[in-house]
Structure formats: C-alpha cells, structure tokens
Amino acid sequence: MINELSRRTFLLRAGTGISAAWISANWPALLSASKHAHDAAMAAKPPKFEFFTPEQAAEIDAITARIIPTDELPGAREAGVLYFIDRGLATFSADDQKTYREGLPELQARVTEMFPNEVRFSSLTPQQQDEVLHSLDENVPSPRRPFRARPGAQNFFETLRQHTIAGFLIDPDYGGNDSGAGWKVIGREREHMFQAPFGFYDKDYPGWQPAPKEADKK
Amino acid sequence: MMVDQPKYKTSDEVDFVIIGSGAAGGILAKELSTNGFRVVVLEQGPYLTEADFTHNEVEILAQDELTNHPKLQPNTFRKTPSEKAKPQRAVLYGRCVGGTSVHFTANFWRFHEIDFIERSKIGPIPGTTFADWPITYADLEPYYTKVEWEIGVSGLAGASPFDPPRSKPYPMPPLPVKSSGVIFERAARKLGWHPFPAPMAILSQPQPGRSACINCGFCLAFGCEVGAKSSSLATAIRVAEKTGRCEIRPNSYVHRIETDTNGRAIGAVYFDEKRNTHLQKAKAVVVCANGAETPRLLLLSANKQFPNGLANSSGFVGKNLMLNSGGVTVGVFEHPLNDYKGFAVSRVLHDFYELDPQKVGFYGGGGLDARFDLTPISFALNALPPGTPRWGKDFKSALAHYFNRTMEIFCHGTSLPVENNSFSLDPDLKDAWGLPALRMTYKDHPDDLKLWRWQNERARELLDAASAQKQWSQPVGESQFAVHLLGTCRMGNDPRTSVINADHRTHDVKNLFLCDGSSLVTSGRGQPTMTIEALAFRAGDRVTALAKRGEIGA
Numbered sequence: 001m002i003n004e005l006s007r008r009t010f011l012l013r014a015g016t017g018i019s020a021a022w023i024s025a026n027w028p029a030l031l032s033a034s035k036h037a038h039d040a041a042m043a044a045k046p047p048k049f050e051f052f053t054p055e056q057a058a059e060i061d062a063i064t065a066r067i068i069p070t071d072e073l074p075g076a077r078e079a080g081v082l083y084f085i086d087r088g089l090a091t092f093s094a095d096d097q098k099t100y101r102e103g104l105p106e107l108q109a110r111v112t113e114m115f116p117n118e119v120r121f122s123s124l125t126p127q128q129q130d131e132v133l134h135s136l137d138e139n140v141p142s143p144r145r146p147f148r149a150r151p152g153a154q155n156f157f158e159t160l161r162q163h164t165i166a167g168f169l170i171d172p173d174y175g176g177n178d179s180g181a182g183w184k185v186i187g188r189e190r191e192h193m194f195q196a197p198f199g200f201y202d203k204d205y206p207g208w209q210p211a212p213k214e215a216d217k218k
Numbered sequence: 219m220m221v222d223q224p225k226y227k228t229s230d231e232v233d234f235v236i237i238g239s240g241a242a243g244g245i246l247a248k249e250l251s252t253n254g255f256r257v258v259v260l261e262q263g264p265y266l267t268e269a270d271f272t273h274n275e276v277e278i279l280a281q282d283e284l285t286n287h288p289k290l291q292p293n294t295f296r297k298t299p300s301e302k303a304k305p306q307r308a309v310l311y312g313r314c315v316g317g318t319s320v321h322f323t324a325n326f327w328r329f330h331e332i333d334f335i336e337r338s339k340i341g342p343i344p345g346t347t348f349a350d351w352p353i354t355y356a357d358l359e360p361y362y363t364k365v366e367w368e369i370g371v372s373g374l375a376g377a378s379p380f381d382p383p384r385s386k387p388y389p390m391p392p393l394p395v396k397s398s399g400v401i402f403e404r405a406a407r408k409l410g411w412h413p414f415p416a417p418m419a420i421l422s423q424p425q426p427g428r429s430a431c432i433n434c435g436f437c438l439a440f441g442c443e444v445g446a447k448s449s450s451l452a453t454a455i456r457v458a459e460k461t462g463r464c465e466i467r468p469n470s471y472v473h474r475i476e477t478d479t480n481g482r483a484i485g486a487v488y489f490d491e492k493r494n495t496h497l498q499k500a501k502a503v504v505v506c507a508n509g510a511e512t513p514r515l516l517l518l519s520a521n522k523q524f525p526n527g528l529a530n531s532s533g534f535v536g537k538n539l540m541l542n543s544g545g546v547t548v549g550v551f552e553h554p555l556n557d558y559k560g561f562a563v564s565r566v567l568h569d570f571y572e573l574d575p576q577k578v579g580f581y582g583g584g585g586l587d588a589r590f591d592l593t594p595i596s597f598a599l600n601a602l603p604p605g606t607p608r609w610g611k612d613f614k615s616a617l618a619h620y621f622n623r624t625m626e627i628f629c630h631g632t633s634l635p636v637e638n639n640s641f642s643l644d645p646d647l648k649d650a651w652g653l654p655a656l657r658m659t660y661k662d663h664p665d666d667l668k669l670w671r672w673q674n675e676r677a678r679e680l681l682d683a684a685s686a687q688k689q690w691s692q693p694v695g696e697s698q699f700a701v702h703l704l705g706t707c708r709m710g711n712d713p714r715t716s717v718i719n720a721d722h723r724t725h726d727v728k729n730l731f732l733c734d735g736s737s738l739v740t741s742g743r744g745q746p747t748m749t750i751e752a753l754a755f756r757a758g759d760r761v762t763a764l765a766k767r768g769e770i771g772a
Contacts, residue, residue, distance in 0.1 A: 067609040073618065092281065130610065137608065161609050162599060166280075169594035171273040171436075185614065186621035188558055188594060193432035196394035198560060199622070200553035205400050208374065208392070208415055211407055 050090035062122035067164045074181035084167030084176035103156020223465045228496045232256040235500035237472045240317020242734040242754040243506030244450025248457045249758025251464035263313035265468035271441030275595045286313045290650040294657045308658040309510045309700045316451030323438045324419040326748040328362045330382045331355040346634045351739045352711045352720040361752035370448040373417030380568040390423045397555035398625035399564030402588030405684035416563045419448035433560040438591040475519040483730045501771040502729040509703025509735035529724035536641040540633035540704040540741035543666035547627045547677035549686035554622035557590030582669035584631030584743045629673035630744020634663040707736035721760040729770045733757045
C-alpha cells in the first residue's frame with residue numbers, strides 16, 4: 001500500500017508539465033475528502049473533542065508526538081496537531097473516520113503482540129513506541145520477527161502521518177500549526193509579504209549584467 | 219471584482235457564446251466584446267475573486283478548490299489504443315473563472331521562429347504527425363507584444379541572445395532575482411551558457427487596479443489575492459465586463475454544441491448549478507475549453523449529421539496530444555536560500571532550445587528554469603531527498619535543514635505529436651452528470667524521453683558547477699498525467715490533417731471556432747500559455763474581420 005503510494009508518486013510526477021501538478025496529483029486521497037468547512041477549521045479550539053474519545057485522543061496524541069517529536073524545537077504537540085486532526089475528521093476529512101476507527105484498535109493489537117503486557121500505545125516508552133511504528137512502516141526493512149499483517153493499521157499510520165504533517169505545516173490561519181510552531185521548525189517566516197533580498201545567495205547580487213564578451217548570437 | 223453585467227436570456231441569440239473563461243476564453247471575451255459584439259461566456263467552474271483566494275494548502279492542493287475534481291469528473295488512462303483504460307486521474311486544469319491562468323506558474327516565454335517551421339527544417343519523423351504551422355512567428359509577433367502589454371508580463375528584452383525578434387520591449391522590468399536564480403545564473407555562466415531574467419506574467423510594478431507582486435510565496439497552484447498574477451480573471455475578463463456587452467456565466471457546464479440542419483452551430487447546451495439544461499443561442503460558437511475539454515465537447519456533440527463528433531471530418535479531434543516532456547532536478551546548498559519567498563521562477567536559459575538531431579541523436583529542444591514552487595506541506599510530503607526518513611526525529615531535522623536550502627531546476631522540452639496520443643470518450647465510465655468521462659491515451663515518443671534524460675544531465679552539470687551539496691533528479695519515465703494539453707484540435711491548411719484553419723475556424727462548421735492549447739501544431743519548449751494567449755488575441759482579430767464581412771452571421 002505504502003510502496004504503491006511512493007511508486008505512484010514517481011509515476012505521476014513523471015512527465016507532468018509542472019511540478020505543482022505532480023504535487024496535486026499525489027496529495028493523499030485522505031486529505032481530499034469532502035468539501036470542508038473553513039469556518040469550522042477557523043473556530044477556536046473546541047472545549048472537547050469533536051470526533052475522538054478522550055482515550056483515543058491520548059493515543060493519537062502519543063503517535064503524533066513520535067511522528068514529529070518535540071526536542072529543542074516544537075513538535076506536533078506544540079503545534080496542536082491533535083486538535084487539527086480531530087476537527088478535520090469532523091469536517092473536511094470525514095471520509096477518513098473509518099480509517100481511524102478501525103485502524104487504531106489494530107495498532108493497539110500490534111502493541112500487545114510486541115509487548116504482551118501492554119494494551120495502549122501511550123503507555124509505552126518512546127523507544128518502544130518507535131518500534132511499533134517502524135513495524136507498520138513499509139518503507140523500512142522488515143522487523144526482526146514477523147508479525148501478523150495488519151493492513152488496517154498500516155493504512156491508518158500512513159494516514160495519520162500525512163495528517164500530522166498537514167496539521168504541523170499548514171498556514172496557521174487555517175486551523176493547525178498553532179502559533180506557527182511548524183514554520184519555526186522549517187524556518188519559514190510567518191509574514192504575508194516579503195521583499196528581496198530573500199536569502200543568502202541573492203543578498204549581495206549586484207543587479208543584472210549582461211555576460212561579459214557575450215554579444216554574439218548562437 | 220465582478221461588475222454589473224448584462225443578463226442575456228438563453229433564447230436571446232447573442233453574437234458569440236464562448237465556452238471557457240481561461241487563458242484563451244478570457245482574451246477572446248475581451249476582444250470580441252470591445253469590438254462591439256454581444257458575448258456570453260459559459261464557464262463550468264465558480265466565479266471566485268481575489269477575496270476568495272487563500273493560502274490553505276489542504277483546500278487548494280488536496281481538495282481541488284480551483285481545479286477539476288477527480289471525483290466529479292473522473293478520467294481513465296491507457297498507454298495504447300489496444301488497452302482498456304483504467305480509472306486514474308489523468309489531467310489537471312483550472313476550473314473557475316480565469317481557468318488555469320488563475321493558478322499557473324506564469325512562465326511566459328514566446329515561441330521562437332523555429333517552433334512554427336521545424337518540420338520543414340528537420341524533415342519527417344517516423345511515427346509522428348510532425349507538421350509546420352500555417353502561420354509563422356512573424357504573424358504572431360504583434361500579438362505576443364499585445365499579451366505582454368495588455369495582460370502584463372515582466373521581463374528584460376535582449377537579455378537572452380536566443381530571443382526571437384520583438385517589436386517592443388517588455389512593459390515592466392523583471393521581478394527580483396531569488397537565491398535559486400543567482401545560483402543558477404552564476405553556474406550557467408561558468409559553463410558558458412546564457413541565463414536571463416525569467417519573463418513572468420506577474421507584475422513587478424503596480425498597474426491600475428492591480429498590485430505588484432508582494433512575494434507571499436503561495437503562487438503556483440494558488441490564486442493571487444492581490445491581482446499581481448496576470449490571470450484572465452485579473453485582466454481580460456475585467457475589461458470585457460466593463461464593455462457592458464459581456465456576460466460571464468459561471469457554474470455552466472457545456473456538454474453539447476447544437477447544430478441545425480444546415481450544419482451550422484446554433485448555440486451551446488449546458489447544465490446550470492442545479493443541473494437544469496439550457497441552450498444558449500448564439501450566431502457563432504467559440505470553444506476555449508482547453509486541450510482536453512474542447513475535443514471532448516466536440517466528441518460529445520456527435521449527431522446524425524456529424525456521427526464522429528462535430529468538426530471531425532479529419533478524424534483528428536482529440537488526437538496528436540502533446541504534454542511537454544521534462545521534469546525536475548533538485549539541488550541543496552549550504553546556506554539558506556529562503557526560496558519559499560516570492561513567485562516560482564527568476565532565471566531561465568534557452569541555450570538548448572534547438573538541439574541538432576545529428577549531434578544528440580534525437581529530435582527536440584528545451585529550456586531550463588531555476589525555481590522553488592513548493593509550499594510547506596507539499597515539500598514535507600514529497601520533496602525531501604530520497605531515502606530521508608518519513609517520520610520521527612530524523613525526518614524533523616531533515617525538514618528543518620532542507621526546506622530553506624533547496625532549489626529545483628525544471629527542464630522543459632518538446633513533445634512530438636503522435637496520432638494515437640489522444641483524448642477521447644471513455645465507453646464505460648461516466649462523470650457526475652452522467653456524461654462519458656475523459657479518456658487519455660498516451661505513450662511518449664522515444665525522442666521525448668531522450669530529450670528529458672539529456673536535459674537532466676545538463677541540470678546536473680549546472681548543479682555541479684554551483685557546488686551543490688546534494689542533488690537528485692526525478693527519474694525519467696513515461697507520462698501518465700497531463701497539465702499542458704496541446705495539439706488535440708490542431709490548426710492547418712489541409713482539412714484532412716487538421717481541425718481548424720489559420721483563422722481558428724473549424725474546417726467543417728463555418729460558425730464554430732476553437733482556440734486554446736488544442737490549436738497548437740507543435741508543443742513549443744514547455745511554456746505554452748503565452749502562445750495560447752497570443753493566438754487568442756490574433757483569433758479575436760480574425761473572427762472580428764470575418765464577422766464584419768458578414769461571413770459568420772455575427
């Protein structure tokens with residue numbers, strides 16, 4: 001499934017006239033659910049969750065915190081990704097509710113398979129949590145011992161991975177990336193307009209000069 | 219801004235009904251309405267304005283807020299006519315007033331003289347329908363100038379030694395250079411190449427009612443909130459509306475052109491927003507629906523008199539599809555480029571515009587540009603170096619490192635016209651209105667892939683000369699997805715091998731005109747919109763002249 005996605009990424013990018021088209025074509029289907037209510041996304045953080053139960057929320061929060069962990073820079077938690085996803089599942093990404101509803105228990109089943117005394121992802125140590133997620137990520141080599149195939153959990157993890165990235169990096173005006181936390185990490189200034197010079201290599205540009213000794217045509 | 223428009227009744231026979239409001243349709247609406255004609259423009263998408271445009275990546279890129287929606291209008295794809303096509307998104311185009319010009323990159327290169335006469339120079343190429351145009355660069359030059367001055371193109375005349383002759387300089391200076399442009403310019407010069415400031419349909423200086431570019435960084439794929447991007451929406455359509463003779467009717471999905479027993483077009487049949495059907499009567503019909511939807515509409519309009527589709531006596535409607543070959547090579551540098559600021563492209567080079575087939579072993583030519591056209595979520599999902607972890611600590615540190623230090627070199631090139639490469643009606647799949655879905659058949663000509671590979675090598679050479687810390691190329695592969703939709707109702711003098719004549723009039727139906735990417739005979743070097751718009755200005759003159767001579771009843 002995931003390999004199929006990455007293969008399609010290249011297939012589709014191949015031969016497109018512009019790269020934005022490639023991006024558009026490869027946006028996860030899960031982000032392209034029904035038409036969403038911008039207003040809902042813009043609403044203040046809900047006092048309670050719109051889709052998740054508190055128990056689910058704790059699990060999702062723990063997973064997003066491994067997808068984009070907090071270190072000296074903010075991670076998914078500081079960016080309020082959990083709330084972005086919760087709102088999304090209640091609005092623009094409602095088509096993905098099933099993926100979450102069915103995928104989370106499968107992921108928890110994997111937790112118990114790997115760590116027999118545990119039932120919750122959120123109770124594991126960060127190292128154990130990463131082991132569980134690696135076992136569901138087809139892009140990394142197979143784990144040491146084979147587990148039961150869990151396509152539902154794999155699909156869920158891929159969906160959640162993409163939702164986490166979207167919630168971390170979306171323009172903060174659209175209901176994620178709280179306080180521009182994600183943009184701080186990638187070094188994108190939160191301004192609506194910019195002026196040249198933009199970066200290191202154009203700051204000392206002296207202005208356009210025709211190339212020396214280049215008056216000749218072809 | 220939408221201004222008061224006339225509201226024509228559908229039973230009111232207007233002079234022209236124009237189908238599509240994009241790069242060509244917007245300009246034809248302006249030209250014909252300012253020439254005194256009564257015009258209705260039917261646009262399948264909504265009428266959005268600057269106030270509606272946002273920086274919401276999820277809404278724009280994932281939910282197709284401005285583009286054709288794969289769920290409502292699904293496509294199918296196959297490589298050859300012997301296969302059964304499978305459902306798969308195959309095309310992307312703007313679906314709103316202004317069409318694709320609302321979200322385009324705005325790279326506005328003119329075609330060169332060679333693009334119009336290359337078949338004569340090179341000779342026939344087996345397996346292709348490679349042909350000369352019935353018009354030359356000289357015929358189109360005044361209209362290129364019109365595009366630059368009336369629509370608004372920033373650039374520097376004379377900066378490229380390969381530029382074709384021009385009658386006037388650009389109306390305004392180039393946009394500022396980006397770090398990607400400086401890196402590109404310095405490295406290309408080391409190699410003896412001739413980089414120049416990119417001609418862009420984005421304002422470097424304010425124009426009446428329009429701001430200069432504010433470098434917001436949400437450009438390609440997004441609608442411009444300040445009117446700096448020279449879309450039809452921000453330019454021609456406003457002028458058309460001010461005439462008081464032009465009605466832009468959005469949410470109007472045309473699915474048939476009606477003809478009478480004399481084989482003349484009498485109007486366009488469309489679904490309104492509530493899916494009620496209407497026939498807008500008109501003395502003449504102009505189709506500017508893009509290189510996919512224009513042939514689809516002609517095929518959907520088949521009737522007893524035109525059993526193979528309207529204006530299709532040649533059998534060429536939908537055929538000879540060209541996409542422009544090419545792809546991206548990515549480079550990473552030591553210091554922050556901050557290329558997320560601003561428009562996409564600031565430097566271009568045309569040293570490889572015309573390659574000698576005897577020397578390189580294939581037909582083709584192209585141009586390279588320096589760009590960064592990725593917004594944050596797209597970058598994180600799609601553009602990190604191959605092999606980078608997709609989540610976790612190392613993913614996060616890679617994001618933090620690469621986002622500001624990455625640039626792209628986009629290699630754009632020719633596609634050869636091949637008859638089997640086409641748009642047609644899928645025999646099984648239907649769209650949300652119950653109409654046959656668009657089917658794409660495409661297999662790249664081997665020379666197109668050779669050119670892409672060859673240009674990728676030049677991009678790698680350039681990044682080497684620039685001392686990039688890391689570089690990689692999108693692998694060369696067969697196309698399955700189309701953005702540039704070219705050649706599918708081509709122009710020509712011979713009705714057996716073309717659909718329209720040099721006046722954009724269909725050979726078969728005297729009051730039916732087609733103008734958009736489908737009109738192109740050759741693909742150019744990867745930036746077709748400038749030429750589509752020049753053709754539209756020229757078509758406006760030709761159609762007006764015919765109308766004034768009483769030849770089309772308008």
